[in-house]
Amino acid sequence: MQITVQRDKLANAVSHVSKAVSSRTTMPILTGIKLKADEEGLTLTASDSDISIEVQIPTEEADEWGVTVHRPGSIVLTARIFSEIVRKLPGTEIQMEVDDRLVTFIRSGQAEFTINGMNAEEFPQLPQLEEEKVLSVPSDLLKAMIRQSAFAVSTSEMRPILTGIMWSLDRGQLKFVATDSHRLASRTAVVECIEDLHFHNIVVPGKSCNELIKILDENQALVDIVVAENQILVKSKHILFYSRLLEGTYPDTSRIIPAGSKTEIVVNTKEFLQSIERASLLSREGKSNVVRLVTLPNGNLEITSNAPEIGKVTEIMTPKAMNGEELKISFNAKYMIDALRAIDSPEITASFSGAMSPFVIRPTDNEWMLHLILPVRTY
Amino acid sequence: MQITVQRDKLANAVSHVSKAVSSRTTMPILTGIKLKADEEGLTLTASDSDISIEVQIPTEEADEWGVTVHRPGSIVLTARIFSEIVRKLPGTEIQMEVDDRLVTFIRSGQAEFTINGMNAEEFPQLPQLEEEKVLSVPSDLLKAMIRQSAFAVSTSEMRPILTGIMWSLDRGQLKFVATDSHRLASRTAVVECIEDLHFHNIVVPGKSCNELIKILDENQALVDIVVAENQILVKSKHILFYSRLLEGTYPDTSRIIPAGSKTEIVVNTKEFLQSIERASLLSREGKSNVVRLVTLPNGNLEITSNAPEIGKVTEIMTPKAMNGEELKISFNAKYMIDALRAIDSPEITASFSGAMSPFVIRPTDNEWMLHLILPVRTY
Structure with missing residues (x-):
């Protein structure tokens, strides 16, 4: 040479x-x-x-x-x-x-x-994939979809399948789901592909997705996605990115997402995020990182947390709207912070079904994203 | 409160x-x-x-x-x-x-x-220092003096006194010296103070100096330096910085700096630094990080290094000037890189007294700085 x-x-x-x-x-x-x-x-x-x-x-x-x-x-x-x-x-x-x-x-x-x-x-040969199942996605959209779901993958090897993001394609809708069984992130988008192309249970390791983000450009140039039995290939200009897929069956997560709700709150995303971050300053000193959210009779929200021996924090916030039953609920601040940081929209709706049921966070201006968080039982 | x-x-x-x-x-x-x-x-x-x-x-x-x-x-x-x-x-x-x-x-x-x-x-009381021995130094000068000497302090606790920078003041000249016994950095400057003010053997821990750098502004505002028996105080606007001094007697380093030289080389600082850095890419794979410098009969310099099993690098460089005996010398690339990075001047003079003697690096455009490096004996 x-x-x-x-x-x-x-x-x-x-x-x-x-x-x-x-x-x-x-x-x-x-x-x-x-x-x-x-x-x-x-x-x-x-x-x-x-x-x-x-x-x-x-x-x-x-x-x-x-x-x-x-x-x-x-x-x-x-x-x-x-x-x-x-x-x-x-x-x-x-x-x-x-x-x-x-x-x-x-x-x-x-x-x-x-x-x-x-x-x-x-040097090992790269896999030869049959390029039958190909779909095209703008580079920045694929980047965003990964960023908005990858944080929710499990870091534990107890259930290896949960360390990946589940990619599925059905009727032109590409969907990414990640969950560590305490919270779930789901992101959907409409993509270009031949009409009858569909796949399910394609589980890409979270680590692979996080490396893929780094080589994808922040622009709308189309990248091709090729799905094979145990490999996925993402092709952008002059770059081929292969990842193995995780083996096993990804759990059916559709059933755990509650249909209705008993309490609905609409808040400014950034204000809510900053309140939770402040509350988390103390709660994360304890192991649980638990923050408490209470609806007040005057229509305000109270966000509190306390750390034994250190102190406590109380924060009052005025929501954009609040409907339904009164609520007292506790949750892991980290899960809430991760979800709120992934949402680019200025406002979110939080839908609760009681203090013991999973609750859902959605942007108010689109239907493409959903975050589910399991509450924490407190005495 | x-x-x-x-x-x-x-x-x-x-x-x-x-x-x-x-x-x-x-x-x-x-x-x-x-x-x-x-x-x-x-x-x-x-x-x-x-x-x-x-x-x-x-x-x-x-x-x-x-x-x-x-x-x-x-x-x-x-x-x-x-x-x-x-x-x-x-x-x-x-x-x-x-x-x-x-x-x-x-x-x-x-x-x-x-x-x-x-x-x-x-909370412990801060020491009360008698403000008799006060000198004033521009903030950016003090920052530069520390940056250009602190890298040479010893990191070993074998001789604790060498983990500090020795500050001395004599006839209006403030001098910082640091050495780890393999290389030495010395930086001098003229400062404002009362005529008969002088001190010697004031050894400020390297760690303290590196923290002091962070709070000093990059401007010419004067900071006051107060020296006491076992403490030093640096006062800038609204900030007081106290450090303990190291106990013991700093070695007399003036004698190890050679007066004359047998070979003198003048080179562009940046070019020489980059050559040594490239040579060091391989040599640092070995433990010793040794680079070899040889004067060629045609007036050029050859910089080489090799790492067993990995490979070798050869670099030819044309000096601005070269005088005296021919030279073959080996040294630790890290010491040379540290010294060259500390020199802001575009050109340096390297003065050698044979392959086994310490050599000296100085900027060509001023007399305020000196770096001494001990060579490495190779077969």
């Missing part, structure tokens, strides 16, 4: 694929980045057991030079060293050459690195 | 004194911030065993309201909780009231916190 490559493009590609580099050294080849040069350009690949990322640098694109391949070939270089070298090299062009003992020369300006590479044939 | 205080001023003061709050809980009172309200305003104090910081919020200053004291008094509040409360309170004004059981009410907007305080009389 012998190439000349534009430094910033290489640095950018290395930074993208590095998110999939394995930190475990049980398979040394996976601590590396695979480089493959052919007539189309340079392709970088990294992979751990869960995700794989592939980035292409075309020889030329929109009249902008990317890479010149003098001799095709491939090599695997230790990711940590290689990415630091690329970032610190002085020139705008980098020359790379691999000899037949896998020794790799990296030259730029007056600097020359000589690095021992690994055999690219030992 | 009963006061109304401007929120941002209180938040700012809390953030300053927090740098001196003790994280150790062996003396619970030191995990708190002391608040004292009197006719002059509100004074906040925090202290650990090494440093103490006091910040005053005057009742009014330059026609800007700071605090109104309705009833003088004092209280100690847990720093962590109090600082978070102050930061998260909704209004621009904060009301505070302490009752006779030390319960403290903190109100702002619709929020009310009730916090258990501690008795202010149990």
Whole structure:
């Protein structure tokens, strides 16, 4: 392999694929980045057991030079060293050459690195997915859907299936659901796809989703989603992102969402969030992080919490609207804060069905999001 | 105690004194911030065993309201909780009231916190220093002097005296010296003070100096430095910073700085720094982090390093000037990088006295700074 490559493009590609580099050294080849040069350009690949990322640098694109391949070939270089070298090299062009003992020369300006590479044939092959089930989603929408649900996945390995986000597609509606069995986040959106395309029980690890967010652009360019039996592939321009799927059956969460409600409160999202955050300053000192919400006869809300030995906090808030029965309910402040931070709308409706039943938080201006929180039983 | 205080001023003061709050809980009172309200305003104090910081919020200053004291008094509040409360309170004004059981009410907007305080009389008194030996230094100069020497203090407790910066004053020249016995940094400046003021062997802990940097403004306002037997006090507007001094005698470092040199090299500071940084990418993989510098017959410099099993790097650099004997020398890249980063000047002179002798790095455009590095013996 012998190439000349534009430094910033290489640095950018290395930074993208590095998110999939394995930190475990049980398979040394996976601590590396695979480089493959052919007539189309340079392709970088990294992979751990869960995700794989592939980035292409075309020889030329929109009249902008990317890479010149003098001799095709491939090599695997230790990711940590290689990415630091690329970032610190002085020139705008980098020359790379691999000899037949896998020794790799990296030259730029007056600097020359000589690095021992690994055999690219030992690098695992990426899965070949049949591109039948393809749907297209704007990059920023996919980013938002992940951000607004991923926080609710379980961090416990007790029920591994709950550590993922359940993706489903039915009649052109893409839906993400995440729950750790104490709270649930659900986000829906209308997407472009062929009419009869549908899938269910596609559970993408939360960790994969959080890495995917980082490589997705904050714009409306369409990314393609390809779903296969045990893999998902997200394709944006020059970047392929593969994740394994979690095995097992995701629980049916539709039944736990209450249909009606006994008390409904409409509040300003930001004001409510800040009140809960202040109350949480004390309650999180205790283990439970419990905050109490009480409707007052004068139409106001009282938010309180207390931490033994430290003190207590009381906050009075005037809701935009309040209907139904009076209410005294306690809940984990963290779950409420997570849900409120995920909601971009200025107002929310909270629908309660009594102090012992799960309650629902929804934005008032759209139907695409729902957060369910289980209350905490207090004496 | 009963006061109304401007929120941002209180938040700012809390953030300053927090740098001196003790994280150790062996003396619970030191995990708190002391608040004292009197006719002059509100004074906040925090202290650990090494440093103490006091910040005053005057009742009014330059026609800007700071605090109104309705009833003088004092209280100690847990720093962590109090600082978070102050930061998260909704209004621009904060009301505070302490009752006779030390319960403290903190109100702002619709929020009310009730916090258990501690008795202010149990808070240790700050030392009373005789303000005889006072010198005045521009804030930004003091900051620079610390930044350009503190990195060289020892982190080992084997010789505790070397964990500090040695401050001395002689004939209007303030000098900071730090060494960990492998390298030395020295910084001098002319300062304003009464003619016969002088001191020596004032060793300020490196940790204290690094905290002091954070509260000093980046401007030329003068700060007063008061030196006492076992304490130093740095006074800027409304902020008092006390540090204990290290006990013992600082070694005489003047003798180890070589007078002449056998080889002299003048290089661009940034170019040289970047070359060493690249060489260090590989060498720091080994324990020693050794980089080798060789003068070539054609007048160039060769900088190399290698890491077994990973690879090697070679870098050619053209110096601005080179005089004297040819040279092959090895040194710890970290020491060189630290020294070069501390030098703001565009060019440096490196003066060598052979492969086994300490060498000196100086900026070419001033005489105020000197860095000494011991070479590493290689096979």
